[in-house]
Amino acid sequence: MASGERVIDWLAHRGGVAHTAEARARGFSGRAIADAVDAGVRRVRRSWLVSPGAAPQVVAAIAGGGRGSCVTAARRSGLRVPDHEDEVHIAVKPTASRVGDAERLAVHWAVGPVPVAKYATEDPIVNVLFHVARCLPREDALTVWESSLNKELIDRRMLTRIEWGSTHAAALAELASSLSDSGLDTLFLARFSAFGLALRQQVLLDGRRVDFLIGDRLVVQLDGFAHHSSPKDRRRDIEADARLALLGFTVLRFDWKQVVHEWPRVEQTVLTAVAQGLHRAA
Incomplete structure (x- = not known):
């Protein structure tokens, strides 16, 4: 050769x-x-x-004088990333003086917790999460963080021990939970945390786990984008909801479109059910 x-x-x-x-x-x-x-x-x-x-994203990062990071590196790692602009996110040294086309790049100047090799082309996962926490709205960032937990790219116990040097990242480390196995769960949990409800995830009821149990009797089930590709799966869920109803539970089921695009209606429905006392045991 x-x-x-x-x-x-x-x-x-x-x-x-x-x-x-x-x-x-x-x-x-x-x-x-x-x-x-x-x-x-x-x-x-x-x-x-x-x-x-x-990979074009990696080439764009080094052409810009940095390395791939934040949502760009998260996507390349297969993480769930909410929709964002097509900019390439790069991390650069705080002292960098020659940065590429600012209109095509989202430049992150902060230093992540993990030291990075001199010629690294992408950030390690901890630094990716660090920049995501500082860059995205809290709910979107939480979706990315929990995706990394569910893919086992990082362990939650490790997250809470890292010296993040960022209040945003430290707060997400406490909030992130590997029990949320879909972005919808993450979104729902983040939005309802502010109401102070007794809300639990993945509770075992009638032999199956439910997405959320509010109080003692109000069940919330969330169907993701690719949920139930077959009529058989759909019938199974209808049967499970009926069994829970006969056991005295109220079941509210929402799909991804409602949670993502019709959130005020979802919120109103759940809060109205709470106002009616449907979350309390008889």
């Missing part, structure tokens, strides 16, 4: 992006690097080597 081809193969195993200093530390000569460039590898900011198949 020619020297340039070895560089290209090495780049492919690194996601298609590496700094020239890393290539030299790996033992590649200047001639080998030049051959790789002649074969299609391009230089970004002179010192970075980028293969044609490298």
Whole structure:
């Protein structure tokens, strides 16, 4: 294998992006690097080597003088991220003086809790969550945080021990719960926490877990975007709701569209049920 081809193969195993200093530390000569460039590898900011198949978000981050972070890195990690603008979010050193196109980038200057390698192209998950907490509205940030917990990218016990250096991040570390396995649960919990209701998640009733139990008798079930692809699943839920009703529970079921786009109506329905005393045992 020619020297340039070895560089290209090495780049492919690194996601298609590496700094020239890393290539030299790996033992590649200047001639080998030049051959790789002649074969299609391009230089970004002179010192970075980028293969044609490298992720555009990563390339945009290093072209901007930083590394991928916040919602950009969260999406690339497969986390649930609420809709946001198409900017690439990057983290840079507080002393950085050459930052790329500000109109296409969301630049994060704060320093996350975890030290980052000199030539890292993306932030570690803790720093991603740190920037998400400082960047997004609280409810949206909480959705991303809980997604990281549910995917087991980080442990909740670890979150609460980290010295975040951010009141937003520290508050989310306390609030995030791995029991919320969908973004709808997260949204519902965050919005109703302000009302001081006795609200519990994933309570076992009649052999099945319910999304929320308010007080002793008011059950709230939330159906996600991809919930129940078959009539059989839907019939099973209808049967379960009927059984709970016969056991003395009131069941309120909402789908993702109602929770996301018709929240005032959802809130009014739940609070009206509480006003009627449907959350209390007879």
